[in-house]
Amino acid sequence: MNFGFSEEQDTIRETLARMLGDHATLKSAHNRLDGADGFDTATWSVLADGGWLGLAISEAEGGAGMGAVELAILAEEIGRSLAAVPYLPALCMAVPALQSAGTQDQRTSLLPGIAKGRTIIATALAEGGGLAPDTVSAKVVQDRLSGQKAPVTFGAEATHALVAATDEEGTPRLYLADLSGSGVTIGALDPIDRTRPAARIDFDNAPVELLPGSDPAAIRRLLDGAAVLAAFEQIGLAERALALTTDYAGERHAFGRAIGGFQAVKHRLADMFAKIELARSNAFFGAWALASGDSRLPEAAAVARLTALDAVQFATEESIQLHGGIGFTWAADPHLFLRRGWQLKAELGTAAIWRERLLGHLATPLRAAS
């Protein structure tokens, strides 16, 4: 039985935590909220220089050849630092998509650039509400894509996008679009978390390339993997929100005592802790299922996401509450975590979507409307 991390993995975490702690500060997140560039290119460069962007890319393709567990560690530390980088779409979705469904040519031409931080691939699965492959109206005809995708996180900052669209038979597939190419119009959206810029991308007969191995099942697998890795990002941010609230409760005095000594505060913090640890247990199983190719991945991904969504929302809302007056001011830190939590909900879908994915496996899928 080994349901934890190895010493090497612990070392990776420490290195990442230090590096991200130095570069992706909460102060820089505040600056972005107040209008600074939403993409933290400096931290992205540091990650590239450290070889972290190629963590799960094979050595032959310019990466470090590690796996899902290491990606999960990186995700958790990104969450903890609130780093404003396109980690989830570029590394947890685009890279695995290329690896599992792309051609050798596609991999060779893109993966080394991703590892170096030069190529950034956004993931354009959503069209307002719902997620691909269940909700896709963008279409590809003769290698030309038309349709609108939104929200696309880091859509304006990316060089490429991985787009879900139906092929000429009407089957949802994944296509690679060069965002500097013709027929591409990108407009900024107003995300709740400005450290996670989001865009609407209109494609009008834009030239695209099919990822030949992509079919609806592959898109679902991709989402399952992303949900597991996002759960680690969610746990990282929830844990940081808990930590800073615990610190505050230890320092802030009222009625002559640190407020953390009052059961109303202490027990709320304990509930946050319990929800986070419950989510972590599910995320661990998800990481194992992802790394080992276990057939229970869809179920593991759904329970990891459901408990992570719950832990994040509870921890971030109550973090604001327990900070009292200061908690709902713009200048304080707690709302940074609340915003990132919602952003992560937006990017991969709400609990309503993942409950159906879970029950679709355990019970019968919900009948379509007649």
Place this chain on the structure above:
Amino acid sequence: MNFGFSEEQDTIRETLARMLGDHATLKSAHNRLDGADGFDTATWSVLADGGWLGLAISEAEGGAGMGAVELAILAEEIGRSLAAVPYLPALCMAVPALQSAGTQDQRTSLLPGIAKGRTIIATALAEGGGLAPDTVSAKVVQDRLSGQKAPVTFGAEATHALVAATDEEGTPRLYLADLSGSGVTIGALDPIDRTRPAARIDFDNAPVELLPGSDPAAIRRLLDGAAVLAAFEQIGLAERALALTTDYAGERHAFGRAIGGFQAVKHRLADMFAKIELARSNAFFGAWALASGDSRLPEAAAVARLTALDAVQFATEESIQLHGGIGFTWAADPHLFLRRGWQLKAELGTAAIWRERLLGHLATPLRAAS
């Protein structure tokens, strides 16, 4: 603006509270749980002698000629005392049904006996799951009823039953059955609350009499009124559960202090209080709507029931919890209230049913399965 009780009504409450407090003790409820007769005939007689059973029956028909608000007061005190009497089916459902849908003959022959406590009419609307008029499979053909009704509260103790069944056109109507007549078989069920005995009644060509004014709309109105009155019974019991838990928290010491001084306990009790008062506000509006014939009764009944169900479940579960070890023993009082709470849920349907009744008024009804 007068959203409270009059002095006369306050006097009625005090009289009832004293009388029920004397006769329907928690000790007698424990005895019933341990096997004594589930029907507290002594208290029923006291209520009859005091003229309370005819509270809302006209003076001409042997009653006191009061209205829904007085019935609500009685309901709340019944809830508070956990009296084991067929108040809800006999006085809050059968009487209004006779009054609004019965013939003059039916009223004249039955209402005086009800006021005197000699006639007890049970209400047989349910058939396992779901409530009439939406779920009815019992049928009447040529004034003969066949079908099974369960649970019927006080079915074995009643002299008559008001039964929902379809007429020869398939329309749900209400019928009056003499339970001592032919074709009636009564079997005891195992209710969670033995102070509220429940039965299954099998009708096999049993002679019945139609209440001519009863149609599906009348049945729904009847349920709305019953839900409002039951909300008062629920509030009474929840408030008693809160009161005994508050008392316990003031007496029980741990770590050198009364446990009610600990915020974990104090704040839970405050939450109980808030839920109960919220339910009470909705119940007040419901009582007013019922008494005044306001068209908002269906909506008022649904919100009263939804908040009452929530208040009761929270208050009774946490009453057990805050009693600690003693709380989950058979000999302690808290579970008496938990049981009655579930029984009241069973008798008029769960939140799932009432949410649909509410949304059916505010939005569109749920589409039937295709």
Place this chain on the structure above:
Amino acid sequence: MDFSDSPEEATFRSDARSWLDANATLRDGSEKAQDHFMARDADEVARARDWQARKAEAGWAGLTWPRAFGGRDATPIEQVIWNQEEGRYAVPPNAFLIGIGLVGPTVMMHGTEAQKAAVLPRALTGEDIWCQLFSEPAAGSDLAGIRTRARRDGDDWVISGQKVWTSGAHYSSHGILLARTDPQVPKHKGLTMFLVDMSDPAIETRPIRQISGGASFNEVFIDDLRVPDSARLGGESEGWKVALTTLMNERFSISVGRASGGARAEELIALATRVERNGRPAIEDGEVRSRIADFVARQRGLEFTSYRVMTSLSRGEAPGEESSIGKLLLGKLRQEMGAFGMELAGTAAGISVKAGDDTARWRNEYLTAPGNRIAGGSDEIQRTIIGERILGLPPDIRVDKSAPFSEL
């Protein structure tokens, strides 16, 4: 039970309506959403002052004040009726709530004749706008923990410190300020109340931006503000007693005030009818229906609770126990409704994807609600109040009640 006015109430309502009809125009729904008592800019302040002056002239300002001070000696329920009626008209925000509702009664009870003469008439007519300088960074839930110091200097007092969460400080002309004058005694005992001029250059006001983006509150920095001893309201070291008068009147103002804004649960029905969930109209989803029904039931309960409060007022009684639950339950309900509204928008929860969609509305609701759970006594403080004052449970252990403030 009866929702109609008593004959006296009906007369009052009809008088109010006649005057309002003659002096204001009914809302037609085209008005911009506005806060009920916060003015947003100088223009709104000017219009509010003008409206207040007209009300004062006609005897409709300071309704519950005694006639001796220019009031109408109105009952609390008459105040409620006025608020209901005035709410139907397109009138400027009531920036005078603190002056008339809180400061006035406090000055009447604790002020000198000179203070009454200086404060009351100008508060009534709106010439002066008052703010309440109580809370501090280190004194929120624990108000008696304030650190702003007032030191004697000859016949004057010199005040320095920082206040926070001061509504309307940026357009207020005056403030009622609680300061510590004796740190050597227990915390509740060394406080004194002052009346200060907000235009003094020793006072600096900075708006506080909230997570919703709005700024209804201010920080107020006080740096060696010199006031004469005649600015002291009530006795030296009697400040806590004076503050309790203010706070009691604040609670009363809230209980007769207009119901808080915020979204109606029914709006979620409309939203759920427009959007899809899992490939079907969201309103057909059982969980959506369940959540909305729960919201409706709770919101109705809060609305009817306010009827119970009004019933007590109408009977000339103090609002009963039920009045304490509204504050506790409202914030969480709004927060849950806001979150649910955002989620109904689907994958794009929190991101406005299409112009004119409902995201911004529910996002604003969601980001405003945390303030409801904190400001004016947090949920946690409300639970303690219910537990101790209503249920009679033993008080929290207080380690700070008898020690000198300087040793805490």
Place this chain on the structure above:
Amino acid sequence: MDFSDSPEEATFRSDARSWLDANATLRDGSEKAQDHFMARDADEVARARDWQARKAEAGWAGLTWPRAFGGRDATPIEQVIWNQEEGRYAVPPNAFLIGIGLVGPTVMMHGTEAQKAAVLPRALTGEDIWCQLFSEPAAGSDLAGIRTRARRDGDDWVISGQKVWTSGAHYSSHGILLARTDPQVPKHKGLTMFLVDMSDPAIETRPIRQISGGASFNEVFIDDLRVPDSARLGGESEGWKVALTTLMNERFSISVGRASGGARAEELIALATRVERNGRPAIEDGEVRSRIADFVARQRGLEFTSYRVMTSLSRGEAPGEESSIGKLLLGKLRQEMGAFGMELAGTAAGISVKAGDDTARWRNEYLTAPGNRIAGGSDEIQRTIIGERILGLPPDIRVDKSAPFSEL
């Protein structure tokens, strides 16, 4: 991350399985539901004793005990593996959990040589069955508040008082009993531990009926029980220290014990597929789906949390912070699932209308769950433990730590 056994673990598992195969039969699903460690009647006690004797003879009893005391010196993860393997076989309940898991280690650490010789071999073979006489009516969460008195009388002690929540007291031969020997010192300081013979007529045991109808616990009345000083375990007034050893071993026993029973969330899927809600199969209702998905996610989380605990044990580490959440979250989950199961039954929630329907199962689940939230440290105590020991928050104010017990 890897779920497989290490080579050493695999060897142990295979050895265990060989012996079990030769000595027991695999469960085939036809067995009656049974508690994992409570015997229901004398026959079950006899069968349990017999099975324990056979395990002891073959070296499979007291696995984690040192070899010197007849144990196997097994690692915690080996204990887990044994529990997993033994759980696959139709064996009697383990009525010896308290003796071997709690009393044994406490006697090893604090007992005299004579006590070790008298207690350990007979506990191992199952000849003696032990119960734990700690909790009292007035000492539940606050265990140090016990009032059972032991007074010196010559060379003996005379013990009187009442214990409660004593699992298995009615079939136990011996008990480990905490008593107050000095009420004049602070509560934690005046306690002493004793080993007592449950067959003494001065001890009376009465089962406690729970709200579920079952009776897993007892009240134990002790009336002038006379024991020699040699029955004292550990020093006089050292009882709290001795009790902490017992409690630490109790926590350990729980963390390596078989997972608690209770319903699987998947059973609700089956139920919802059979019943209707609002005229349609309940499983098609969005709220039903939402609740069940939530239950599944939480139950999986608890299951995987136990894997994390086992990982720590497997690495030879103490269970980490995650081990504290299971106790807190399990009871509420069971309570909610029980309530939901009852509600799915429709109008007749809580009333079994048809023979063989699921009402009784979910009702029992619902009425058993409150015990999970209370016994062995209530939810509230668990939150305090997490808050103080894991998160490092300031302790609750304790007014009872230094005052003499007699003055509390």
